[in-house]
Amino acid sequence: xxxxxxxxxxxxxxxxxxxxxxxxxxxxxxxxxxxxxxxxxxxxxxxxxxxxxxxxxxxxxxxxxxxxxxxxxxxxxxxxxxxxxxxxxxxxxxxxxxxxxxxxxxxxxxxxxxxxxxxxxxxxxxxxxxxxxxxxxxxxxxxxxxxxxxxxxxxxxxxxxxxxxx
Numbered sequence: 001x002x003x004x005x006x007x008x009x010x011x012x013x014x015x016x017x018x019x020x021x022x023x024x025x026x027x028x029x030x031x032x033x034x035x036x037x038x039x040x041x042x043x044x045x046x047x048x049x050x051x052x053x054x055x056x057x058x059x060x061x062x063x064x065x066x067x068x069x070x071x072x073x074x075x076x077x078x079x080x081x082x083x084x085x086x087x088x089x090x091x092x093x094x095x096x097x098x099x100x101x102x103x104x105x106x107x108x109x110x111x112x113x114x115x116x117x118x119x120x121x122x123x124x125x126x127x128x129x130x131x132x133x134x135x136x137x138x139x140x141x142x143x144x145x146x147x148x149x150x151x152x153x154x155x156x157x158x159x160x161x162x163x164x165x166x
Contacts, residue, residue, distance in 0.1 A: 001082050003124035004163045015108045032151035043091045047101050053085040082163045089156035102155050131162040
């Protein structure tokens, strides 16, 4: 799970490096505020990827019984897969600059909704695929996410990541 989040951050940094003239990574995986509630100044002029929720899902894989597959799911092995919800937010002193980065991040996930281990040898071990989809939240829901984080609202979008294990 952590490897998938770091991989997502690295892929976004690589994409931003090809789109913007920048020195060093602009996307970081981290909290919006420090544990003591103070502002995380290390996040200034950055795109922040923050984990906001985790769901465990299972994929039933039939267990081979001699020459045949097991019927039903009672004798099936479960492979854990995770569904992560991330908040991608733009923390820039220049508001329009932050919107540019957020726009390009949305563009990346729209154009590349699936990252596949078959196409990228840098995919973390044990992960076959990561699927990205926008999680449409109402105004009240996004305000709840920001209130729970302890931070003040910044331009942002929530994505659902389905992590498919090998």
